[in-house]
Amino acid sequence: MEPRHLEIAQDLMEDIDQGRYAPGAPLPTEDRLMELYGTSRNTVRRAMQELTNRGRIDIKQGSGSTVRRYRPTTHLASSAEGEADDERYAAYVRRMRTEQGIEPNQRLRVIVESAGPTVADLLELGPAEEDRYVVIRRCDRYLAGRLWQRQLSYYPRRLAQGSDQGSELMTPEDIQRGTRTLLAEMGYPQTRSWDVVGAKMPSLKDSTLFGIGPGIPLIVHDRLAYSGDEPVRFTKTLMPADRHQLMYFEGEMTPEQLRAGTDLNIYDH
Incomplete structure (x- = not known):
């Protein structure tokens, strides 16, 4: 069984890939993700860090997380x-x-x-x-x-x-x-x-x-x-x-x- 933070990261990546979150769009807040997945803040933060490491989102202190926008x-x-x-x-x-x-x-x-x-x-x-x-x-x-x-x-x-x-x-x-x-x-x-x-x-x-x-x-x-x-x-x-x-x-x-x-x-x- 995958660690909980990877399950959350995978769900969010699928949502991004399927267009539920467009480039530049904000992702749910930490509190909202904790509520949705019934998990701890630390687990949610690990999931968001996983998405950051894979180049899928940007995190700005005080502004939350947004889908990374690419214009190649x-x-x-x-x-x-x-x-x-x-x-x-x-x-x-x-x-x-x-x-x-x-x-x-x-x-x-x-x-x-x-x-x-x-x-x-x-x-x-x-x-x-x-x-x-x-x-x-x-x-x-x-x-x-x-x-x-x-x-x-x-x-x-x-x-x-x-x-x-x-x-x-x-x-x-x-x-x-x-x-x-x-x-x-x-x-x-x-x-x-x-x-x-x-x-x-x-x-x-x-x-x-x-x-x-x-x-x-x-x-x-x-x-x-x-x-x-x-x-x-x-x-x-x-x-x-x-x-x-x-x-x-x-x-x-x-x-x-x-x-x-x-x-x-x-x-x-």
Whole structure:
């Protein structure tokens, strides 16, 4: 038999999932829950803490408990017509301005360092030390002063050294036409890619960095892009799961059809 506080927490989670308590709505008071379940205040508080730990409610001293409200931004994880690079910052700004009503900002940093074993294997870098260096373009995106998303793109250093166009990879500035277009101009058109998307609980450092509350995992989106059979870019994107969702699609889509997906909030169902 489950402990009493878990039974109460499960009942309330089902009520939330079935829409009896909408996002932002208050939950019954401690006194009311004690009356409904015939239990102690300590048991009720343990139940509410369980819901907090699972990211389902917010508790404010003196204001009671409310259902946590999620407003994630949908990212197109498939390439769309007219959007050659689905992570272009201009498109991101448009989405955030429309969906959140807040102007985001970003900080770009370029790092050159020896690749770790995983990145070196993915980019098929040579065994010699000088062949294992990569250019990392780190893009941190902020909303209302809070880190919203971190994207790390790894390129073999020889690409940045191979042409004048390649040197753009070394500049900590937004590449307006997108790095996919830049790579094509350098002679490395993207011909294929794969994606792996997963979730993990954040480390203490990640929780502090992103300002992540209890019970919220990090979405990790890895993508390896090829030009022919040659891997040319590995991108890792870190996104708190309460603020982001990914949309994949197949075939030709009209803007209206895409909007139906981008307007969907998975937390409302």
